[in-house]
Amino acid sequence: MIELQNIKKAFDGKTVLYGIDGSFSPGRTNLIIGTSGTGKSVLLKCMVGLLEPDEGCVLYNGRDFTAANRNVRRHIRRDIGMLFQGAALFDSQSVEQNVMFPLNILTEMSQGEKMDRVNFVLKRVGLENVNNKMPSEISGGMKKRVGIARAIVNSSKYLYCDEPNSGLDPQTAILIDELIKEITEEFNITTVVVTHDMNSVMDIGDYIIYMYEGQKLWEGDKSQILGTTVPELQDFIYSNKLVQALKDTENS
Amino acid sequence: MKGIGRYFIFLGNLFIKREPLKTYFKQILDECIKVGIDSIVIVTIVSTFIGAVTCIQTAYNLVSPLIPRYVISLVVRDMTLLELAPTITAIVFAGKAGSNIASELGTMRISEQVDALEVMGINSVSFLALPKIIASLIMYPLLVILAGFLAITGGYVAGTLAGVITPEDYIYGIRADFQEFNVVFALIKSFVFAFLVSSISSFKGYYTTGGALEVGQSSTSAVTNSCIAILVADYLLAELLL
Numbered sequence: 001m002i003e004l005q006n007i008k009k010a011f012d013g014k015t016v017l018y019g020i021d022g023s024f025s026p027g028r029t030n031l032i033i034g035t036s037g038t039g040k041s042v043l044l045k046c047m048v049g050l051l052e053p054d055e056g057c058v059l060y061n062g063r064d065f066t067a068a069n070r071n072v073r074r075h076i077r078r079d080i081g082m083l084f085q086g087a088a089l090f091d092s093q094s095v096e097q098n099v100m101f102p103l104n105i106l107t108e109m110s111q112g113e114k115m116d117r118v119n120f121v122l123k124r125v126g127l128e129n130v131n132n133k134m135p136s137e138i139s140g141g142m143k144k145r146v147g148i149a150r151a152i153v154n155s156s157k158y159l160y161c162d163e164p165n166s167g168l169d170p171q172t173a174i175l176i177d178e179l180i181k182e183i184t185e186e187f188n189i190t191t192v193v194v195t196h197d198m199n200s201v202m203d204i205g206d207y208i209i210y211m212y213e214g215q216k217l218w219e220g221d222k223s224q225i226l227g228t229t230v231p232e233l234q235d236f237i238y239s240n241k242l243v244q245a246l247k248d249t250e251n252s
Numbered sequence: 253m254k255g256i257g258r259y260f261i262f263l264g265n266l267f268i269k270r271e272p273l274k275t276y277f278k279q280i281l282d283e284c285i286k287v288g289i290d291s292i293v294i295v296t297i298v299s300t301f302i303g304a305v306t307c308i309q310t311a312y313n314l315v316s317p318l319i320p321r322y323v324i325s326l327v328v329r330d331m332t333l334l335e336l337a338p339t340i341t342a343i344v345f346a347g348k349a350g351s352n353i354a355s356e357l358g359t360m361r362i363s364e365q366v367d368a369l370e371v372m373g374i375n376s377v378s379f380l381a382l383p384k385i386i387a388s389l390i391m392y393p394l395l396v397i398l399a400g401f402l403a404i405t406g407g408y409v410a411g412t413l414a415g416v417i418t419p420e421d422y423i424y425g426i427r428a429d430f431q432e433f434n435v436v437f438a439l440i441k442s443f444v445f446a447f448l449v450s451s452i453s454s455f456k457g458y459y460t461t462g463g464a465l466e467v468g469q470s471s472t473s474a475v476t477n478s479c480i481a482i483l484v485a486d487y488l489l490a491e492l493l494l
Binding site: 048049050070071073074075076077078080081082084085086088089090091102104105106160 | 268269271275359360363364365367368370371372373374
Protein backbone atom coordinates (compact mmCIF):
# COMPACT_ATOMS: atom_id res chain seq x y z
CA MET A 1 0.00 0.00 0.00
CA ILE A 2 1.27 3.43 -0.97
CA GLU A 3 -0.34 6.54 0.48
CA LEU A 4 0.13 10.13 -0.57
CA GLN A 5 -0.67 12.83 1.95
CA ASN A 6 -0.89 16.43 0.83
CA ILE A 7 2.07 16.37 -1.58
CA LYS A 8 3.09 19.89 -2.61
CA LYS A 9 5.93 20.86 -4.88
CA ALA A 10 7.06 24.11 -6.47
CA PHE A 11 9.97 25.01 -8.76
CA ASP A 12 11.35 28.55 -8.63
CA GLY A 13 8.16 29.82 -6.99
CA LYS A 14 5.90 28.13 -9.54
CA THR A 15 3.67 25.55 -7.87
CA VAL A 16 3.52 22.27 -9.75
CA LEU A 17 1.67 20.10 -7.22
CA TYR A 18 -1.10 21.49 -4.97
CA GLY A 19 -1.51 19.02 -2.12
CA ILE A 20 -2.09 15.64 -3.78
CA ASP A 21 -3.66 12.83 -1.73
CA GLY A 22 -4.15 9.28 -2.82
CA SER A 23 -4.00 5.66 -1.79
CA PHE A 24 -2.72 2.87 -4.00
CA SER A 25 -3.54 -0.72 -3.05
CA PRO A 26 -1.58 -3.87 -3.88
CA GLY A 27 -2.76 -6.19 -6.64
CA ARG A 28 -4.36 -3.30 -8.52
CA THR A 29 -3.12 -1.23 -11.42
CA ASN A 30 -3.24 2.36 -10.20
CA LEU A 31 -3.09 5.07 -12.84
CA ILE A 32 -2.16 8.72 -12.62
CA ILE A 33 -3.46 10.37 -15.75
CA GLY A 34 -3.57 13.86 -17.20
CA THR A 35 -2.33 15.93 -20.08
CA SER A 36 1.36 16.76 -20.52
CA GLY A 37 2.71 19.30 -18.01
CA THR A 38 0.18 18.62 -15.28
CA GLY A 39 2.73 17.33 -12.80
CA LYS A 40 2.27 13.57 -13.18
CA SER A 41 5.97 12.81 -13.58
CA VAL A 42 6.89 15.26 -10.80
CA LEU A 43 4.47 13.43 -8.51
CA LEU A 44 6.00 10.10 -9.52
CA LYS A 45 9.52 11.41 -8.84
CA CYS A 46 8.38 12.66 -5.41
CA MET A 47 6.99 9.19 -4.69
CA VAL A 48 10.25 7.40 -5.47
CA GLY A 49 12.46 10.07 -3.89
CA LEU A 50 14.07 11.45 -7.04
CA LEU A 51 12.53 14.79 -6.01
CA GLU A 52 11.75 16.00 -2.50
CA PRO A 53 8.21 17.31 -1.94
CA ASP A 54 8.02 20.74 -0.27
CA GLU A 55 5.20 19.50 1.96
CA GLY A 56 3.36 16.27 2.62
CA CYS A 57 4.57 12.71 2.80
CA VAL A 58 4.60 9.38 1.00
CA LEU A 59 3.90 6.28 3.09
CA TYR A 60 4.96 2.78 2.08
CA ASN A 61 2.95 0.31 4.16
CA GLY A 62 2.70 3.00 6.81
CA ARG A 63 6.41 3.88 6.77
CA ASP A 64 7.05 7.54 6.09
CA PHE A 65 9.42 7.60 3.12
CA THR A 66 9.67 11.38 2.84
CA ALA A 67 10.89 11.97 6.39
CA ALA A 68 12.99 8.80 6.51
CA ASN A 69 16.77 8.97 6.84
CA ARG A 70 19.06 7.69 4.12
CA ASN A 71 19.26 4.17 5.58
CA VAL A 72 15.50 3.67 5.85
CA ARG A 73 15.00 5.08 2.38
CA ARG A 74 17.61 2.74 1.01
CA HIS A 75 15.78 -0.15 2.64
CA ILE A 76 12.40 0.88 1.21
CA ARG A 77 13.85 1.57 -2.22
CA ARG A 78 15.05 -1.99 -2.48
CA ASP A 79 11.38 -2.99 -2.64
CA ILE A 80 10.74 -0.57 -5.50
CA GLY A 81 11.02 -1.37 -9.19
CA MET A 82 10.58 1.22 -11.87
CA LEU A 83 10.01 1.13 -15.60
CA PHE A 84 11.27 4.39 -17.08
CA GLN A 85 9.86 6.13 -20.12
CA GLY A 86 12.87 5.17 -22.25
CA ALA A 87 13.39 1.91 -20.31
CA ALA A 88 16.73 3.29 -18.99
CA LEU A 89 18.60 0.06 -19.67
CA PHE A 90 22.35 0.20 -19.10
CA ASP A 91 23.84 0.54 -22.59
CA SER A 92 27.06 -1.26 -21.81
CA GLN A 93 25.33 -4.36 -20.45
CA SER A 94 23.49 -7.17 -22.22
CA VAL A 95 19.82 -7.93 -21.56
CA GLU A 96 20.81 -10.64 -19.10
CA GLN A 97 23.26 -8.39 -17.26
CA ASN A 98 20.68 -5.60 -17.10
CA VAL A 99 18.08 -7.88 -15.53
CA MET A 100 20.62 -9.49 -13.21
CA PHE A 101 21.97 -6.12 -12.10
CA PRO A 102 19.66 -5.60 -9.07
CA LEU A 103 20.39 -9.15 -7.92
CA ASN A 104 24.15 -8.60 -8.17
CA ILE A 105 23.99 -5.44 -6.14
CA LEU A 106 21.17 -6.04 -3.71
CA THR A 107 21.27 -9.76 -2.92
CA GLU A 108 23.66 -12.48 -1.83
CA MET A 109 22.25 -15.07 -4.27
CA SER A 110 24.56 -17.58 -5.90
CA GLN A 111 25.24 -17.25 -9.62
CA GLY A 112 22.98 -20.23 -10.35
CA GLU A 113 20.09 -18.79 -8.34
CA LYS A 114 20.50 -15.47 -10.09
CA MET A 115 20.48 -17.09 -13.52
CA ASP A 116 17.32 -19.06 -12.64
CA ARG A 117 15.60 -15.90 -11.45
CA VAL A 118 16.66 -13.91 -14.53
CA ASN A 119 15.48 -16.63 -16.89
CA PHE A 120 12.21 -16.89 -14.99
CA VAL A 121 11.39 -13.17 -15.22
CA LEU A 122 12.54 -12.92 -18.84
CA LYS A 123 10.25 -15.82 -19.70
CA ARG A 124 7.47 -14.18 -17.72
CA VAL A 125 7.70 -10.99 -19.76
CA GLY A 126 7.77 -13.02 -22.97
CA LEU A 127 11.45 -12.69 -23.78
CA GLU A 128 13.47 -15.79 -24.37
CA ASN A 129 16.73 -16.28 -26.24
CA VAL A 130 17.63 -12.60 -26.04
CA ASN A 131 19.88 -12.89 -22.98
CA ASN A 132 23.03 -11.94 -24.80
CA LYS A 133 21.63 -9.16 -26.94
CA MET A 134 22.61 -5.58 -26.19
CA PRO A 135 19.91 -2.92 -25.60
CA SER A 136 20.80 -1.30 -28.93
CA GLU A 137 19.95 -4.58 -30.70
CA ILE A 138 16.36 -4.92 -29.48
CA SER A 139 13.13 -3.08 -30.32
CA GLY A 140 11.40 -0.43 -28.19
CA GLY A 141 8.77 -2.89 -27.02
CA MET A 142 11.41 -5.43 -26.05
CA LYS A 143 13.30 -2.75 -24.13
CA LYS A 144 10.15 -2.03 -22.14
CA ARG A 145 9.79 -5.73 -21.39
CA VAL A 146 13.40 -5.93 -20.24
CA GLY A 147 12.74 -2.83 -18.12
CA ILE A 148 9.76 -4.57 -16.50
CA ALA A 149 11.81 -7.73 -15.97
CA ARG A 150 14.55 -5.70 -14.26
CA ALA A 151 11.96 -3.92 -12.13
CA ILE A 152 10.42 -7.14 -10.78
CA VAL A 153 13.47 -9.41 -10.69
CA ASN A 154 14.16 -8.59 -7.03
CA SER A 155 10.58 -9.48 -6.06
CA SER A 156 9.65 -5.82 -5.78
CA LYS A 157 6.57 -4.91 -3.77
CA TYR A 158 6.04 -1.64 -5.62
CA LEU A 159 6.20 -1.11 -9.37
CA TYR A 160 6.24 2.33 -10.96
CA CYS A 161 5.79 2.78 -14.69
CA ASP A 162 6.42 6.16 -16.28
CA GLU A 163 4.61 6.40 -19.61
CA PRO A 164 5.08 2.69 -20.41
CA ASN A 165 3.47 3.06 -23.84
CA SER A 166 5.39 6.05 -25.12
CA GLY A 167 7.01 5.40 -28.46
CA LEU A 168 5.24 2.08 -28.99
CA ASP A 169 2.81 1.06 -31.70
CA PRO A 170 -0.78 0.50 -30.48
CA GLN A 171 -0.53 -3.29 -30.63
CA THR A 172 2.68 -3.43 -28.59
CA ALA A 173 1.28 -0.83 -26.20
CA ILE A 174 -1.68 -3.09 -25.45
CA LEU A 175 0.67 -6.03 -24.84
CA ILE A 176 2.76 -3.98 -22.41
CA ASP A 177 -0.39 -2.79 -20.60
CA GLU A 178 -1.64 -6.35 -20.28
CA LEU A 179 1.74 -7.52 -19.07
CA ILE A 180 1.80 -4.85 -16.36
CA LYS A 181 -1.68 -5.83 -15.22
CA GLU A 182 -0.93 -9.55 -15.21
CA ILE A 183 2.28 -9.09 -13.24
CA THR A 184 0.55 -6.78 -10.76
CA GLU A 185 -2.13 -9.35 -10.03
CA GLU A 186 0.13 -12.40 -10.16
CA PHE A 187 2.71 -11.06 -7.72
CA ASN A 188 0.32 -8.82 -5.73
CA ILE A 189 2.43 -5.75 -6.47
CA THR A 190 1.32 -2.18 -5.81
CA THR A 191 1.62 -0.73 -9.28
CA VAL A 192 1.44 2.95 -10.17
CA VAL A 193 1.37 3.86 -13.85
CA VAL A 194 1.72 7.42 -15.11
CA THR A 195 0.13 7.77 -18.51
CA HIS A 196 -1.91 9.98 -20.80
CA ASP A 197 -2.98 7.09 -22.97
CA MET A 198 -6.75 6.60 -22.75
CA ASN A 199 -6.44 3.10 -24.18
CA SER A 200 -4.42 2.17 -21.09
CA VAL A 201 -7.00 3.81 -18.86
CA MET A 202 -9.83 1.79 -20.33
CA ASP A 203 -7.77 -1.38 -20.41
CA ILE A 204 -6.03 -1.59 -17.03
CA GLY A 205 -7.29 1.29 -14.83
CA ASP A 206 -8.33 -0.34 -11.55
CA TYR A 207 -7.90 2.95 -9.71
CA ILE A 208 -7.38 6.23 -11.50
CA ILE A 209 -6.32 9.69 -10.37
CA TYR A 210 -6.89 12.47 -12.87
CA MET A 211 -4.57 15.46 -12.50
CA TYR A 212 -5.08 18.88 -13.99
CA GLU A 213 -2.62 21.76 -13.53
CA GLY A 214 -1.10 20.19 -10.43
CA GLN A 215 -4.35 19.30 -8.72
CA LYS A 216 -6.23 16.06 -8.31
CA LEU A 217 -9.58 16.71 -9.95
CA TRP A 218 -11.03 13.23 -10.00
CA GLU A 219 -10.48 9.67 -8.75
CA GLY A 220 -12.30 6.44 -9.51
CA ASP A 221 -12.01 3.40 -11.74
CA LYS A 222 -12.36 2.72 -15.45
CA SER A 223 -16.05 1.86 -15.15
CA GLN A 224 -16.80 5.29 -13.69
CA ILE A 225 -14.58 7.46 -15.83
CA LEU A 226 -16.82 7.74 -18.88
CA GLY A 227 -19.64 9.04 -16.70
CA THR A 228 -17.57 11.83 -15.18
CA THR A 229 -19.05 15.30 -14.87
CA VAL A 230 -15.66 17.02 -14.48
CA PRO A 231 -15.34 19.17 -17.64
CA GLU A 232 -11.52 19.00 -17.77
CA LEU A 233 -11.63 15.21 -17.54
CA GLN A 234 -14.33 15.04 -20.19
CA ASP A 235 -12.11 17.11 -22.49
CA PHE A 236 -9.19 14.78 -21.76
CA ILE A 237 -11.20 11.62 -22.38
CA TYR A 238 -12.98 12.70 -25.51
CA SER A 239 -9.91 14.10 -27.18
CA ASN A 240 -9.32 10.43 -27.94
CA LYS A 241 -11.23 9.64 -31.13
CA LEU A 242 -11.64 5.99 -30.19
CA VAL A 243 -13.28 6.79 -26.85
CA GLN A 244 -15.42 9.44 -28.52
CA ALA A 245 -16.61 6.86 -31.04
CA LEU A 246 -17.33 4.42 -28.21
CA LYS A 247 -19.38 7.05 -26.43
CA ASP A 248 -21.27 7.93 -29.62
CA THR A 249 -22.06 4.26 -30.18
CA GLU A 250 -23.34 3.95 -26.61
CA ASN A 251 -25.52 7.00 -27.06
CA SER A 252 -26.97 5.82 -30.34
CA MET B 253 31.34 29.37 -5.69
CA LYS B 254 28.10 27.40 -5.77
CA GLY B 255 29.66 25.04 -8.31
CA ILE B 256 32.72 24.50 -6.12
CA GLY B 257 30.47 23.79 -3.14
CA ARG B 258 28.51 21.24 -5.17
CA TYR B 259 31.79 19.67 -6.25
CA PHE B 260 32.84 19.10 -2.63
CA ILE B 261 29.41 17.71 -1.73
CA PHE B 262 29.79 15.41 -4.73
CA LEU B 263 33.18 14.26 -3.41
CA GLY B 264 31.61 13.63 0.01
CA ASN B 265 28.88 11.52 -1.57
CA LEU B 266 31.51 9.27 -3.12
CA PHE B 267 32.12 7.67 0.25
CA ILE B 268 28.73 7.93 1.98
CA LYS B 269 26.64 4.74 1.95
CA ARG B 270 28.56 3.25 -0.91
CA GLU B 271 28.14 -0.38 -1.90
CA PRO B 272 30.65 -2.95 -0.59
CA LEU B 273 34.07 -2.60 -2.25
CA LYS B 274 33.81 -6.05 -3.88
CA THR B 275 30.94 -4.60 -5.95
CA TYR B 276 33.38 -2.21 -7.59
CA PHE B 277 36.10 -4.69 -8.42
CA LYS B 278 34.98 -5.58 -11.95
CA GLN B 279 34.02 -1.99 -12.67
CA ILE B 280 37.47 -0.79 -11.60
CA LEU B 281 39.09 -3.31 -13.96
CA ASP B 282 36.85 -2.17 -16.82
CA GLU B 283 37.63 1.45 -16.09
CA CYS B 284 41.37 0.71 -15.94
CA ILE B 285 41.10 -0.48 -19.51
CA LYS B 286 39.05 2.53 -20.60
CA VAL B 287 41.06 5.28 -18.91
CA GLY B 288 44.46 3.60 -18.97
CA ILE B 289 45.01 1.03 -21.69
CA ASP B 290 42.95 2.97 -24.21
CA SER B 291 45.07 6.08 -23.58
CA ILE B 292 48.41 4.39 -24.24
CA VAL B 293 48.53 5.15 -27.97
CA ILE B 294 47.94 8.89 -27.65
CA VAL B 295 50.27 9.18 -24.65
CA THR B 296 52.96 7.30 -26.57
CA ILE B 297 52.73 9.57 -29.60
CA VAL B 298 52.58 12.81 -27.62
CA SER B 299 55.37 12.02 -25.16
CA THR B 300 57.77 10.64 -27.77
CA PHE B 301 57.46 13.71 -29.96
CA ILE B 302 57.62 16.10 -27.02
CA GLY B 303 60.87 14.47 -25.86
CA ALA B 304 62.25 14.68 -29.40
CA VAL B 305 61.29 18.33 -29.81
CA THR B 306 62.67 19.24 -26.38
CA CYS B 307 66.01 17.69 -27.29
CA ILE B 308 66.27 19.46 -30.66
CA GLN B 309 65.17 22.84 -29.28
CA THR B 310 67.50 22.64 -26.29
CA ALA B 311 70.39 21.89 -28.64
CA TYR B 312 69.34 24.86 -30.79
CA ASN B 313 69.49 27.17 -27.75
CA LEU B 314 72.80 25.89 -26.38
CA VAL B 315 75.12 27.80 -28.68
CA SER B 316 78.00 28.42 -26.26
CA PRO B 317 81.00 26.11 -26.78
CA LEU B 318 81.60 26.36 -23.00
CA ILE B 319 78.50 24.32 -22.23
CA PRO B 320 79.05 20.58 -22.64
CA ARG B 321 76.67 18.74 -24.99
CA TYR B 322 75.49 16.32 -22.33
CA VAL B 323 73.56 19.24 -20.80
CA ILE B 324 71.03 18.75 -23.60
CA SER B 325 69.96 15.35 -22.29
CA LEU B 326 70.17 16.59 -18.70
CA VAL B 327 67.65 19.32 -19.64
CA VAL B 328 65.44 16.79 -21.45
CA ARG B 329 65.48 14.51 -18.40
CA ASP B 330 64.64 17.21 -15.87
CA MET B 331 62.00 18.87 -18.04
CA THR B 332 60.42 15.50 -18.67
CA LEU B 333 60.37 14.48 -15.03
CA LEU B 334 59.35 17.81 -13.59
CA GLU B 335 56.84 19.00 -16.14
CA LEU B 336 56.36 17.27 -19.45
CA ALA B 337 55.56 13.73 -18.32
CA PRO B 338 53.11 14.52 -15.51
CA THR B 339 51.59 17.79 -16.75
CA ILE B 340 51.41 17.54 -20.53
CA THR B 341 50.22 13.95 -20.21
CA ALA B 342 47.57 15.19 -17.77
CA ILE B 343 46.27 17.62 -20.40
CA VAL B 344 46.15 14.77 -22.91
CA PHE B 345 44.52 12.55 -20.27
CA ALA B 346 41.87 15.22 -19.63
CA GLY B 347 41.10 15.38 -23.35
CA LYS B 348 40.94 11.63 -23.79
CA ALA B 349 39.72 10.06 -20.54
CA GLY B 350 38.10 13.15 -18.99
CA SER B 351 35.83 13.85 -21.93
CA ASN B 352 34.98 10.15 -22.13
CA ILE B 353 33.99 10.05 -18.44
CA ALA B 354 31.88 13.22 -18.70
CA SER B 355 30.05 12.17 -21.84
CA GLU B 356 29.39 8.66 -20.51
CA LEU B 357 27.92 9.92 -17.24
CA GLY B 358 26.07 12.72 -19.03
CA THR B 359 24.42 10.26 -21.38
CA MET B 360 23.51 8.01 -18.46
CA ARG B 361 21.97 11.01 -16.72
CA ILE B 362 19.81 12.20 -19.62
CA SER B 363 18.67 8.66 -20.47
CA GLU B 364 17.52 8.16 -16.84
CA GLN B 365 20.06 5.40 -16.15
CA VAL B 366 21.30 7.36 -13.13
CA ASP B 367 17.71 7.67 -11.86
CA ALA B 368 17.31 3.92 -12.33
CA LEU B 369 20.25 3.34 -9.97
CA GLU B 370 18.86 5.77 -7.40
CA VAL B 371 15.44 4.12 -7.46
CA MET B 372 17.13 0.77 -6.75
CA GLY B 373 18.58 2.32 -3.59
CA ILE B 374 22.12 2.51 -4.94
CA ASN B 375 24.29 5.54 -4.25
CA SER B 376 24.75 6.45 -7.90
CA VAL B 377 27.55 8.95 -7.23
CA SER B 378 29.82 6.41 -5.64
CA PHE B 379 28.67 3.57 -7.88
CA LEU B 380 29.45 5.45 -11.08
CA ALA B 381 32.24 7.84 -10.18
CA LEU B 382 34.31 5.99 -7.57
CA PRO B 383 35.50 3.20 -9.91
CA LYS B 384 36.54 5.81 -12.48
CA ILE B 385 38.49 7.79 -9.89
CA ILE B 386 40.18 4.70 -8.43
CA ALA B 387 41.04 3.42 -11.92
CA SER B 388 42.52 6.81 -12.82
CA LEU B 389 44.61 6.83 -9.63
CA ILE B 390 45.95 3.40 -10.56
CA MET B 391 46.52 3.93 -14.27
CA TYR B 392 47.57 7.56 -14.62
CA PRO B 393 50.83 7.25 -12.65
CA LEU B 394 51.69 4.28 -14.90
CA LEU B 395 50.97 6.42 -17.95
CA VAL B 396 53.27 9.12 -16.54
CA ILE B 397 56.07 6.59 -16.05
CA LEU B 398 55.57 5.40 -19.62
CA ALA B 399 55.46 8.99 -20.89
CA GLY B 400 58.69 9.86 -19.05
CA PHE B 401 60.49 6.85 -20.47
CA LEU B 402 59.26 7.52 -24.01
CA ALA B 403 60.04 11.25 -23.87
CA ILE B 404 63.64 10.58 -22.86
CA THR B 405 63.86 7.86 -25.51
CA GLY B 406 62.35 10.20 -28.09
CA GLY B 407 64.96 12.81 -27.19
CA TYR B 408 67.71 10.21 -27.61
CA VAL B 409 66.48 9.10 -31.03
CA ALA B 410 65.92 12.65 -32.31
CA GLY B 411 69.16 14.01 -30.85
CA THR B 412 71.39 11.26 -32.18
CA LEU B 413 69.69 11.10 -35.58
CA ALA B 414 69.99 14.86 -35.99
CA GLY B 415 73.60 14.71 -34.86
CA VAL B 416 73.17 17.34 -32.12
CA ILE B 417 74.45 14.97 -29.41
CA THR B 418 76.30 11.69 -29.38
CA PRO B 419 74.72 8.58 -27.80
CA GLU B 420 77.46 8.57 -25.13
CA ASP B 421 76.85 12.21 -24.20
CA TYR B 422 73.10 11.63 -24.07
CA ILE B 423 73.42 8.64 -21.74
CA TYR B 424 75.92 10.52 -19.60
CA GLY B 425 73.62 13.55 -19.43
CA ILE B 426 70.54 11.68 -18.30
CA ARG B 427 72.58 10.14 -15.45
CA ALA B 428 74.41 13.32 -14.40
CA ASP B 429 73.31 15.18 -11.23
CA PHE B 430 70.26 12.99 -10.93
CA GLN B 431 67.91 13.90 -8.08
CA GLU B 432 65.65 11.06 -7.04
CA PHE B 433 63.10 13.44 -5.57
CA ASN B 434 62.20 14.59 -9.08
CA VAL B 435 60.72 11.15 -9.73
CA VAL B 436 58.81 11.27 -6.45
CA PHE B 437 57.61 14.75 -7.36
CA ALA B 438 56.39 13.55 -10.76
CA LEU B 439 54.49 10.70 -9.13
CA ILE B 440 52.92 12.99 -6.52
CA LYS B 441 51.79 15.24 -9.35
CA SER B 442 50.42 12.28 -11.26
CA PHE B 443 48.20 11.19 -8.35
CA VAL B 444 46.91 14.73 -7.84
CA PHE B 445 46.22 15.26 -11.55
CA ALA B 446 44.55 11.86 -11.90
CA PHE B 447 42.20 12.69 -9.04
CA LEU B 448 41.42 16.15 -10.40
CA VAL B 449 40.72 15.01 -13.97
CA SER B 450 38.58 12.01 -13.00
CA SER B 451 36.61 13.74 -10.24
CA ILE B 452 35.96 16.96 -12.17
CA SER B 453 34.93 15.03 -15.27
CA SER B 454 32.65 12.75 -13.23
CA PHE B 455 31.13 15.79 -11.52
CA LYS B 456 30.47 17.57 -14.80
CA GLY B 457 28.98 14.47 -16.41
CA TYR B 458 26.90 13.48 -13.41
CA TYR B 459 25.13 16.83 -13.20
CA THR B 460 24.32 17.11 -16.90
CA THR B 461 20.78 18.27 -17.57
CA GLY B 462 18.99 18.49 -20.89
CA GLY B 463 19.86 16.51 -23.98
CA ALA B 464 22.59 15.67 -26.47
CA LEU B 465 23.71 19.29 -26.77
CA GLU B 466 24.26 19.55 -23.01
CA VAL B 467 26.21 16.27 -22.96
CA GLY B 468 28.63 17.84 -25.45
CA GLN B 469 28.83 20.98 -23.32
CA SER B 470 29.51 18.93 -20.18
CA SER B 471 32.27 17.09 -21.96
CA THR B 472 33.89 20.33 -23.12
CA SER B 473 33.46 21.88 -19.69
CA ALA B 474 35.03 18.81 -18.06
CA VAL B 475 38.15 19.16 -20.22
CA THR B 476 38.54 22.92 -19.76
CA ASN B 477 37.93 22.80 -16.01
CA SER B 478 40.30 19.86 -15.64
CA CYS B 479 43.02 21.74 -17.54
CA ILE B 480 42.63 24.82 -15.36
CA ALA B 481 42.69 22.69 -12.20
CA ILE B 482 45.80 20.88 -13.45
CA LEU B 483 47.68 24.14 -14.07
CA VAL B 484 46.69 25.62 -10.70
CA ALA B 485 47.62 22.42 -8.88
CA ASP B 486 50.87 22.26 -10.85
CA TYR B 487 51.85 25.71 -9.63
CA LEU B 488 50.82 25.01 -6.03
CA LEU B 489 52.72 21.71 -5.91
CA ALA B 490 55.83 23.36 -7.34
CA GLU B 491 55.61 26.09 -4.69
CA LEU B 492 55.03 23.62 -1.88
CA LEU B 493 57.37 20.78 -2.75
CA LEU B 494 60.34 22.25 -4.63
